[in-house]
Amino acid sequence: MTAFTAELTGDQEVISALTERVTADLVDCGIDAHAVHHMALVLDELLTNVAVHGGAGNAGVSVHLTVSSDRVTAEVVDGGKMFDPRVEFLGRRRTAPDRRVGIVAGASGHGRSRL
Amino acid sequence: MSGRANAIERPFRSAGRRQKRVEEVEMELIEEIHGRVVLVKARGRLDGTTSAAFSARMEKLTAAPQPRLVVDFSGVDFVSSAGLRVVLTLLKRVKAASGVLALCAVQAPVREVLDITGFTGMLDLHQGRAEAMAALA
Numbered sequence: 001m002t003a004f005t006a007e008l009t010g011d012q013e014v015i016s017a018l019t020e021r022v023t024a025d026l027v028d029c030g031i032d033a034h035a036v037h038h039m040a041l042v043l044d045e046l047l048t049n050v051a052v053h054g055g056a057g058n059a060g061v062s063v064h065l066t067v068s069s070d071r072v073t074a075e076v077v078d079g080g081k082m083f084d085p086r087v088e089f090l091g092r093r094r095t096a097p098d099r100r101v102g103i104v105a106g107a108s109g110h111g112r113s114r115l
Numbered sequence: 116m117s118g119r120a121n122a123i124e125r126p127f128r129s130a131g132r133r134q135k136r137v138e139e140v141e142m143e144l145i146e147e148i149h150g151r152v153v154l155v156k157a158r159g160r161l162d163g164t165t166s167a168a169f170s171a172r173m174e175k176l177t178a179a180p181q182p183r184l185v186v187d188f189s190g191v192d193f194v195s196s197a198g199l200r201v202v203l204t205l206l207k208r209v210k211a212a213s214g215v216l217a218l219c220a221v222q223a224p225v226r227e228v229l230d231i232t233g234f235t236g237m238l239d240l241h242q243g244r245a246e247a248m249a250a251l252a
Contacts, residue, residue: 016164019193037193037224044195048163 004065008047015047022065029067039065039072046076054080141165143190144172152183152251154244158190161198170201174208182214185247189220194228206237215239219247 004025008014019040026036043063050061061078142159153176161169177184184205194202202218209216219241221229229235241247 012163016160016162019162020160023193034224037227040193041195041228044162044193048195048197 002064002066004063006064007060007062009060012048012051015044015051018047018063019044022063026065026067026072031067031072035072039074043074043076050076050078050080053083054078142169144169146172146176149248150252152185152248153177154185154187154248156187156190160193160195161191161201162193162195163197166197166201169198170204173201173205177205177209177212177214180212180214182209182212182216183251184209184214185217185219185244185251187219187244187247188222188225189244191225192222194225199228199232199234202234202238215251217241217247217251219244 004022006018006021008018022043023036023040026039027033031039047061047063061076061080064075064077066073066075142157142161142165144158145156147154147156155173155176157169159165173184173186176182206216217239220243221240226235226240229238229240239247239250241250
C-alpha cells in the first residue's frame with residue numbers, strides 16, 4: 001500500500017519537515033521504530049545531496065513510499081543535474097558506474113533512486 | 116528565498132494527517148551555568164535546517180578560554196550528517212581552546228549513528244546528565 005507521497009523543493013527546511021512526516025506516518029503504519037529511523041536518515045541524506053549537489057533547489061523532487069508486509073520501499077525522483085565526481089575531480093572515469101544503491105540514471109539528466 | 120516560499124505554497128500531500136508547516140522544524144537550546152561548566156539542554160532535530168543555529172550558539176558558549184561544555188542530548192531524536200559535522204567542528208574548537216566537551220543521555224537511534232560513524236570514539240559520552248556534570252566539574 002502507498003503510505004506517503006510528496007512533491008517538494010530541495011529547501012533544507014522542507015527536507016527536515018518531510019523526514020519528520022515520513023517518520024510519523026511509518027510509525028502510524030506500525031513499522032518498527034528502528035527501521036523507521038533508518039528510512040528517515042536515508043531520505044534526509046539523499047534529499048540533502050539532491051539539494052546541495054544536484055542543484056535541484058527549484059527543480060522539484062518527488063518522494064513515494066510503499067509499505068508491504070516485509071519491506072518499506074522509497075522512490076525518490078529528482079530533476080537535478082547529473083555529474084560524475086570521478087570525472088570532475090580525477091579527470092576521467094576509472095571504474096564502471098556504481099549501481100550498488102540501485103540508482104537508475106537516465107540520459108535526460110534526471111535521477112531516480114529506489115531504496 | 117524562492118524555494119522556501121514555493122514550499123509553503125505547496126504543502127506536502129499525505130493522506131489523513133495534519134499538514135505540517137516548515138516553520139515547525141526547529142531545535143530548542145536551553146543553557147545553564149553550573150560553576151565553570153556550561154550545560155546545554157538540546158531538544159529537536161540536529162540536521163541541515165538546525166545545524167547552523169546550533170553551531171552559532173555553541174560558538175558563543177565556547178568563546179572563553181578552556182571552555183567546559185556539557186550538551187544534554189536526551190531531547191534530540193535525529194542527527195544527520197549535517198548535524199555530525201557541526202558536532203565535530205564544536206569538538207575541534209573546544210579542544211583547540213584546551214577545553215572539554217561532553218555529551219550525555221544520547222537516545223539509542225542517535226547513539227547508533229555516532230557508533231557507525233566513529234564519533235563514539237572521539238566524544239566524551241555519559242549515560243546521564245549527573246555523570247557528565249560530575250566528570251567536568
